[in-house]
Amino acid sequence: MMVTRGAILIKNGRVIDPSSKTDKVLDIYIEGGKFSKIGKNLKSRDAKVLDVKGKIVLPGLIDIHTHLREPGKENVETILSGSVAAVHGGFTSICCMPNTTPPIDNASTLDFILEKARDAHCNIYPIAAITKERKGETLSEMVELKNLGAVGFSDDGKGVKDSLLMRRAMEYSLMLNVPILEHCEDENLSIGGSMNEGYTSTVLGLQGIPKESEEIMVARDLLLAELTGARLHICHVSTKRSVELIREAKKRGVKVTCEVTPHHFTLTEEAVKSFDTNTKVNPPLRTKEDIKAIEKGLKDGTIDAIVSDHAPHLSTEKEFEYENAPFGMIGLQTTLSLVMKQLVEREILTLSEAVEKLTINPAKILNLKKGQIKIGHDADLAIMDPRKQWQFRQEDIKSLSINSPFIGWEFKGKAVCTIVGGRIEFSE
Numbered sequence: 001m002m003v004t005r006g007a008i009l010i011k012n013g014r015v016i017d018p019s020s021k022t023d024k025v026l027d028i029y030i031e032g033g034k035f036s037k038i039g040k041n042l043k044s045r046d047a048k049v050l051d052v053k054g055k056i057v058l059p060g061l062i063d064i065h066t067h068l069r070e071p072g073k074e075n076v077e078t079i080l081s082g083s084v085a086a087v088h089g090g091f092t093s094i095c096c097m098p099n100t101t102p103p104i105d106n107a108s109t110l111d112f113i114l115e116k117a118r119d120a121h122c123n124i125y126p127i128a129a130i131t132k133e134r135k136g137e138t139l140s141e142m143v144e145l146k147n148l149g150a151v152g153f154s155d156d157g158k159g160v161k162d163s164l165l166m167r168r169a170m171e172y173s174l175m176l177n178v179p180i181l182e183h184c185e186d187e188n189l190s191i192g193g194s195m196n197e198g199y200t201s202t203v204l205g206l207q208g209i210p211k212e213s214e215e216i217m218v219a220r221d222l223l224l225a226e227l228t229g230a231r232l233h234i235c236h237v238s239t240k241r242s243v244e245l246i247r248e249a250k251k252r253g254v255k256v257t258c259e260v261t262p263h264h265f266t267l268t269e270e271a272v273k274s275f276d277t278n279t280k281v282n283p284p285l286r287t288k289e290d291i292k293a294i295e296k297g298l299k300d301g302t303i304d305a306i307v308s309d310h311a312p313h314l315s316t317e318k319e320f321e322y323e324n325a326p327f328g329m330i331g332l333q334t335t336l337s338l339v340m341k342q343l344v345e346r347e348i349l350t351l352s353e354a355v356e357k358l359t360i361n362p363a364k365i366l367n368l369k370k371g372q373i374k375i376g377h378d379a380d381l382a383i384m385d386p387r388k389q390w391q392f393r394q395e396d397i398k399s400l401s402i403n404s405p406f407i408g409w410e411f412k413g414k415a416v417c418t419i420v421g422g423r424i425e426f427s428e
Contacts, residue, residue, distance in 0.1 A: 007031045007047035008422065013057035013383065018356035019372035028057065030379040033422035038375060048424075050417070052383055058355050059371050060092025060122075060380030060420065061336065062362040064181075065156070065235060065259060065307035067328070068094075068124075071112060072101025077312040077400050079113065083120035085310070085332040085398040087426040090382035090415030093123040093363075093370050094310075094332070098134065099157040105129035105140040110148050121425045122418075123380070125366065127181060130155045130169050136162055139169055146176045151366045154181035156235060157282075159217050161187070166221065170230035179231040179257070179365060184217035184242070185283070194323050196269040196284045204272065206322060209284050211239040218242045222249040225256055233365055234258040236309055238283040240293035247302040257365050259305040262338035263329060263405075265294045271405065277318045277325035278405040281311075295348045298357070305365060306357045308335045312401030330399045334392055334406050336384065340413035383417035390414050 008030040015026045015038075027042035028035065063086065069077040079096070086094050096113065098104035104113060104126055117124035128150035132138045134157070142153060153173060159182065160166045166180075173180050190213040195201050197208025218234060222245060225232035237243060237258045249256050263281060268288055271279045279285060297303040311328025318325050339358065343349045349357075363371030370380060392409050394402055416428040 007044060008419065008424070009042060009044045009047040009049045010057060011049060011051045013052035013055055015057045015373060016352055016355050017059055017373040018352050019059070019360040020374070022373070023352055028373065030419070030422045033379055035373060035375050035377055035379050038373065054387070055416065056384045056386055058090070058382045058384060059359040059373050060418070061090045061358045061382050062093045062368065062371055063091050063308050063310070063332065063335070064095045064305060064362045064366055066094045066096055066310040066332065067099065067312065068096040069100060069312060070116065071109065075400065076314055079116040079120055079124060081398065081400045082310070082332070083122045083124065085330070086122045087418040087420065088398050088415070089333040090336045090384065090418055091122060091332060092380035092382065092418060092420045093125060093368065095125045095127050095151065095366065097127055097154060097156040098129040103129045103134050105132050105134070107144055107148055110145055110150060114149055122420050123370070125151045125368065127152045127154050129153065130160055130180065131165065134158055136160050136165065139165065139172065142169070142172045142176065146178055150178070151368065152179050152181050152233070154183065154235070156181065156183045159183050159185040159187065163220060163224065167224050167228060170224055170228040170232070174228060174230040177367065179233045181233045181235055182221050183235050184214050184221060186213045186216050189213035189216070194280055195272045196286050198269065198287070200269045200272065206272070211241065211286070214239055214283050215241045215245065218245050222246070222254055222256060226252065226254045229255065231255045236261050236264065236283055236307070237294070237303060238264045238286050238290060240290050243293045243297040243302055247297065250302065257304040258302070259307045260294055260298065260303050261307055261309045262331060262335050262342065265291055266338055266342050267405065275322050276405055277320070277322055278329050278403045280322060280325055280327055281329055282327035298343065298349055304357065305362045306335065306339060308332050312399050313403045314401055315403070318403050328403065330397070330401055330404050333398065334404065336415055337411035337413055338406070340386070341411055345412070379419060379422040381419040382415050384413060385416045386413045388412070388414045388416065
């Protein structure tokens with residue numbers, strides 16, 4: 001993978017930067033890894049010139065929910081391989097979740113992540129565990145982990161069952177000025193389930209996961225965030241009632257944000273009829289009614305961010321029966337194109353609204369100085385060709401795992417160049 005350094009002059013691109021409400025054809029000059037000049041008819045004798053006429057220049061995309069599997073499962077994904085997949089999808093910053101082996105719940109594991117991140121092709125931000133070993137019994141050393149570089153706390157993959165423990169975690173996070181990123185699931189309700197509970201699960205003979213397993217935890221955590229004044233971020237929202245609960249809480253002034261994945265606004269439980277285990281995700285694919293509510297939540301601002309929830313698994317793991325296969329699918333390379341296909345082309349969101357949920361909003365949630373094209377800031381950019389017709393093929397996958405239900409799908413719109421800190425990390 002070739003990396004290009006040095007001054008870069010980007011000419012004639014349509015620059016869309018929601019943070020400054022910019023949507024116009026501009027030139028961008030990058031020098032010393034920073035945005036140096038932004039304007040019209042810029043010139044430079046020494047810079048590498050990229051004429052991107054007809055293409056769209058975006059702030060580098062930010063994914064605040066990825067699983068990189070290192071340490072522990074380096075045959076499934078590494079920080080390096082995940083970063084390659086990221087830049088091929090237009091992402092310049094990704095946040096790795098703590099459900100590794102061992103989990104990111106101590107200083108040595110966090111240091112290991114940060115050391116590996118130095119060789120990555122994009123910015124890597126670690127999210128540390130709320131509780132030790134993600135067991136939900138004892139809080140991790142949150143102060144130490146924050147001081148070492150953790151940008152938030154989550155036990156993702158598990159919800160924190162103990163309400164008092166979650167209250168204490170929120171109180172610490174408030175003191176540290178970082179969010180709690182909560183996987184909302186009451187495992188007493190969802191245990192043994194492998195898809196959405198309802199008519200389809202009954203027909204297929206699969207044990208279901210009721211929507212209430214998510215919604216009960218959403219409601220509890222909203223109340224705890226209201227009690228403590230902490231910043232709560234709810235991961236991968238999937239149901240109509242969850243969206244409604246979050247909307248109502250925002251109106252009350254609760255400091256809550258939330259995210260949605262492309263698979264939850266693209267696929268319904270009907271996709272499970274194929275018994276393709278790549279459709280097995282947690283939370284599960286829901287119903288058309290839930291997708292409509294998610295679309296409304298995206299449009300009215302209830303849902304703040306779009307994330308990949310990139311969750312690699314080996315093909316041998318996914319070859320088990322549906323009930324026994326692991327949850328998760330990869331998504332770094334398809335997120336932007338699914339957003340274009342499902343939200344922008346169908347006019348659920350304008351392009352600027354969609355980009356906002358992939359750039360400045362995620363940056364604000366985690367206090368990152370990213371997600372905008374601004375002089376003096378790190379030169380992180382994604383250049384997208386909105387007219388590029390392409391098919392997502394297995395041989396194009398840069399992840400070490402290929403567990404995606406979108407293999408073979410046709411798309412229009414693709415990241416064709418990704419610049420991280422003034423370095424061209426990917427270009428077609």
